[in-house]
Amino acid sequence: MDKYYVQMENVNLYYPSHIYNATTLKQEVFSLLKLQKKKEKLDDVHALKDFNLYIREGEKVGVIGHNGAGKSTLLKTIAGIYPIKSGMLEVKGEIRSLFDLALGFDLESTGRENIMYRGLLLGETPKRIKEQEQKIIDFAELGEFIDYPIRSYSSGMLIRLAFAISTSIDGEILLLDEVIGAGDASFAVKAKERMMGLMGKAKILVLVSHDLNTIEEVCNRVILVKGGNILMDGEPQEVIDYYKNSVR
Numbered sequence: 361m362d363k364y365y366v367q368m369e370n371v372n373l374y375y376p377s378h379i380y381n382a383t384t385l386k387q388e389v390f391s392l393l394k395l396q397k398k399k400e401k402l403d404d405v406h407a408l409k410d411f412n413l414y415i416r417e418g419e420k421v422g423v424i425g426h427n428g429a430g431k432s433t434l435l436k437t438i439a440g441i442y443p444i445k446s447g448m449l450e451v452k453g454e455i456r457s458l459f460d461l462a463l464g465f466d467l468e469s470t471g472r473e474n475i476m477y478r479g480l481l482l483g484e485t486p487k488r489i490k491e492q493e494q495k496i497i498d499f500a501e502l503g504e505f506i507d508y509p510i511r512s513y514s515s516g517m518l519i520r521l522a523f524a525i526s527t528s529i530d531g532e533i534l535l536l537d538e539v540i541g542a543g544d545a546s547f548a549v550k551a552k553e554r555m556m557g558l559m560g561k562a563k564i565l566v567l568v569s570h571d572l573n574t575i576e577e578v579c580n581r582v583i584l585v586k587g588g589n590i591l592m593d594g595e596p597q598e599v600i601d602y603y604k605n606s607v608r
């Protein structure tokens with residue numbers, strides 16, 4: 361048995377339709393007056409269909425495919441964000457997901473306080489976060505602003521802080537959704553370097569991206585997702601070439 365792995369067997373995931381099936385008062389009135397057809401009931405979205413995947417230690421898996429194929433859903437399912445309807449999902453190893461970078465930020469609190477909040481959300485202990493704090497501040501290059509409420513930050517400053525926190529804590533299984541660069545040009549270079557370091561260190565990487573060059577550079581396995589299923593799984597070059605030919 362592998363020490364770290366991701367295993368999915370016949371996983372089915374649905375997004376519930378009740379979110380869009382709710383009708384507004386305006387729509388009800390309009391339909392009563394026959395000014396508008398009654399809203400058709402929409403079905404649940406079946407986003408992952410009998411999905412099978414096994415990722416073992418050392419695999420850096422690139423996930424490619426068209427818009428709406430199910431790539432982000434796959435990542436979020438592995439991260440345990442969405443409950444699956446049926447099938448089996450087992451993950452061995454600590455997950456670090458780099459999407460929703462600014463999750464857990466409190467605008468009224470200072471940058472320093474937010475390092476603690478976000479760190480705790482990422483599963484770190486207060487002691488470990490304190491040890492990392494200065495490194496995070498230095499990387500984010502926020503200077504004295506670290507003790508200002510983050511409401512006063514520019515959007516670029518916020519991204520730098522979020523990025524610095526999220527990438528300073530590593531996990532064995534790294535889940536990434538297109539977060540390669542962040543901030544202005546000079547920060548983006550530093551950010552990319554750090555991402556490359558994290559991706560290199562991870563025991564397992566799952567990287568969703570439309571940037572096929574990065575996928576080819578970083579991954580040693582690529583899956584092509586279509587309609588909530590795996591259409592092709594294999595060597596990066598082979599799968600990427602197939603995908604490129606299919607969109608021509």
Ligand SMILES: Nc1ncnc2c1ncn2[C@@H]1O[C@H](COP(=O)(O)OP(=O)(O)OP(=O)(O)O)[C@@H](O)[C@H]1O
Binds near residue numbers: 407
């Ligand atoms: N929050 C949601 N609620 C309802 N349906 C959703 C939700 N998120 C995604 N979907 C649906 O699930 C399917 C898969 O979407 P997903 O975001 O996983 O695709 P993707 O391959 O990551 O696309 P993209 O390349 O555009 O990011 C699509 O049909 C989409 O409409």
